[in-house]
Amino acid sequence: MAVDAKAGAxxxxxxxxxxxxxxxxxxxxxxxxxxxMFMRISGIVLLVLxxxxxxxxxxxxxxxxxxxxxxxxxxxSHPFWRTWDWLMLSLALLHGVxxxxxxxxxxxxxxxxxxxxxxxxxIIGTTLFALGxxxxxTFNACAWPGVHIPGCPS
Amino acid sequence: MATPARAKxxxxxRLYRGREGQWSWVAHRVTGVIIILFLFAHVVDTAVVGWGPxxxxxxxxxxxxxxxxxxxxxxVACVIFHALNGVRIMLIDFWPRASLWQRQLFxxxxxxxxxxxxxxxxxxxxxxxxxxxx
Numbered sequence: 001m002a003v004d005a006k007a008g009a010x011x012x013x014x015x016x017x018x019x020x021x022x023x024x025x026x027x028x029x030x031x032x033x034x035x036x037m038f039m040r041i042s043g044i045v046l047l048v049l050x051x052x053x054x055x056x057x058x059x060x061x062x063x064x065x066x067x068x069x070x071x072x073x074x075x076x077s078h079p080f081w082r083t084w085d086w087l088m089l090s091l092a093l094l095h096g097v098x099x100x101x102x103x104x105x106x107x108x109x110x111x112x113x114x115x116x117x118x119x120x121x122x123i124i125g126t127t128l129f130a131l132g133x134x135x136x137x138t139f140n141a142c143a144w145p146g147v148h149i150p151g152c153p154s
Numbered sequence: 155m156a157t158p159a160r161a162k163x164x165x166x167x168r169l170y171r172g173r174e175g176q177w178s179w180v181a182h183r184v185t186g187v188i189i190i191l192f193l194f195a196h197v198v199d200t201a202v203v204g205w206g207p208x209x210x211x212x213x214x215x216x217x218x219x220x221x222x223x224x225x226x227x228x229x230v231a232c233v234i235f236h237a238l239n240g241v242r243i244m245l246i247d248f249w250p251r252a253s254l255w256q257r258q259l260f261x262x263x264x265x266x267x268x269x270x271x272x273x274x275x276x277x278x279x280x281x282x283x284x285x286x287x288x
Contacts, residue, residue, distance in 0.1 A: 040243075040247065040248075047241065054233045058278070062281070063277075063281055069203060072210070092193055097190070099186045100190060128197040132201060
């Protein structure tokens with residue numbers, strides 16, 4: 001059965017009827033299958049973490065206008081928000097870098113260039129993960145002169 | 155039945171070629187790339203908080219600008235679209251019968267997206283206008 005890419009443009013009458021299918025095909029190899037599954041699991045978690053983050057930081061209240069060092073200091077005085085931000089950092093970077101990897105595999109054909117570009121994404125992702133992790137867990141607002149937030153020794 | 159060669163190579167089958175299915179697939183990729191490229195910059199600008207109040211407040215002041223405000227609005231729209239469309243993808247992937255309703259699911263997703271973006275557009279648009287007026 002010949003199906004060309006413009007099938008959708010044909011009149012309805014002679015458009016080929018797609019067969020009933022059970023569900024979309026899944027990746028065949030074990031590694032790709034688990035990346036596929038990771039994208040969906042991390043996607044559900046990021047639906048809460050990233051959409052929540054965007055609504056809290058960019059929409060609610062006065063949005064980004066109220067964000068400054070003091071705002072972050074108060075926010076990160078709660079372990080809850082540090083955990084939220086670190087989990088979001090980890091999952092979003094992995095989810096996003098894997099997305100870039102899949103897109104690179106789709107559009108870049110020469111094997112050497114593919115590997116080089118994907119190595120680049122991996123290096124950027126790993127570096128930013130390390131930077132973000134160090135900052136989230138070592139941040140100490142009270143260490144800076146002139147910063148007075150609840151919880152700092154006076 | 156014989157699978158067309160193109161579908162076999164692409165691995166997505168013909169369900170995702172043409173019309174709503176393909177456009178949402180393109181939109182999912184485009185919004186995903188916009189989000190991750192912004193995230194690369196955003197991790198760095200947020201990490202500056204570890205270098206103290208002066209450095210961080212200087213960096214964050216870049217956001218208080220109507221042009222950046224518009225980009226921020228586009229980013230929020232991208233995140234919400236990508237999240238809602240991701241739910242649609244998972245419905246089709248894990249609930250086989252949903253593939254029969256993929257077109258209706260697309261329009262349902264768009265309806266929820268637009269309904270959600272209305273209050274966000276008013277709130278963020280108002281803020282951008284305020285920044286221009288001041």
